Amino acid sequence: MSPSNTSFFFVPGGFSPGAYFHKVVDLLEQKGYQAQALDLPSMDTTLKDQGKIPGFYDDADYLRTAVAQSLDSGKDAIIVASSYGSAVTFEACKGLTTKDRVDGGKLKHLIVLGGLLCEAGPTVKELIGMEVPVANESDLDARMPFQDSSSALTPAPTLTHLPPMDPCLGAALLCASLPPDQQTHYLSMAKPICIQAFVQPITFAGWKEVPTTLVIGEKDVILPLEKQEESYRRAVESGVQGLAKVVVEGGDHLVMLSHAERVVGICVGMDGEGQGV
Template identity: 25%
Template sequence: MQNSTEIMSSKPEFVIVPGAWHGPESFKPTSDLLSKEGYTSHGITLPSVGANPQVQSFTPDAEATKAVLDKVLSSGKDVVLIYHSYGGVVGSEALAEYVKEGPKPGWGKVKRLVYVCAFALPEGSSLMAALQFKPLPWFILDKPDIVEAANPQEILYNDISPQSLVDELISKIQTHSYPTFSSQLTVAPWKTIPSTYILCEKDNAIPIFAQEGMVAAAKAMAPNAFDTVERVDASHSPFISQPEWLAEKLVKAAQ
């Protein structure tokens, strides 16, 4: 019989890829709950967030994600990747070698991908292509190669309270390197790796119809894609507004 230490060590570990403008600390309300359940989480710090000078493609973000992923897998641990928003693009690209060549002998495996209101796109696409090459109305593009979010309370945190928490969250938002939105994906890992999509119905950044459209398009290309779809009455940031609900779904994804 396994003792408690052996059971905990056998659990997969989470690798969290945040969205644009955000650092991994934004996931803390949820990752703290995962920790209480005995799970280890690794948050990715994206080079495109708060960059100076700006990065000119999503490659640094994908490489930063791959470096953490490789470190965990090489330790023999299985991994569940969590993608939020833009993180779905660079997190997918980080798996290019894994998808094309397969897991390395003796390494752990990627157990599941979880797209939390994240971009799930096919090969050859980009975030800007998904937006029909038009910046969203709430993009602020006043500085060269930099995109900022107008009215983040309405767009990103519209179901979060109290106001003091919203103000704190807004104070931590950083600039984002706009050229990363034009980089094209070379892989679509959701075609072959078991994947979950978290649909967020109150999302004002990626509206629910756009999320549903990406899932439908994925299933049209690969019928087994997104074998699990969860729906929550939440904004673009359920890891802050509904951490208990999301942590429960993430634990389910890891089993």
């Protein structure tokens, strides 16, 4: 199998930099693949200084543009997305599927790490069904956009971003499989994210149009195995073809950090049109 015609694009989860994929990117590049980890606009706080507050749709547009350029050059593409990045990826598939494109490369596969196979309609906030953790009690107003829709509370006009969760809490929820020193290192890289990333409705279920593999960390706390498997079961029962599931033994929410070689094996397997390994 020659990897020369396939490019990988990596999409981080909420509060996460593209650098969380560095282990996987390095391993794939050693195998001869082109691999690019993206930093999403919703987590670029420098844009706020320019008067720009990008949200979910901006993230999807950014990914769509990057992948489209690769496809236009004749290269195939595989998108690997973590958590929130999976919803961004499904939205970005609008206009990139084989039904939409005649010429150029092919969007061959989607690989979801710790995500849900969601229908169009809900927001990410509704999809995860939980409040997004905030850094400390002084940031309690940041929870306001995640109140029940019947609540009279609305976010303060000046509030645009949510801060990353407390590092101690983050270590337990996100990357407990890593050694403590690595937990500290990676959590120090976490970023604020624009509120609009969580409250703009998903309009396209890309997993229905592009073959998709759901990779579940056995010890995922943010999205427990049972919740992800239920999402997968509903998708299969809906009759959608081209779905596969892989459970990573001992994996946490950030399996690209805790089990990088396993993720690379899945990526290479999907390039070869095989099943998860």
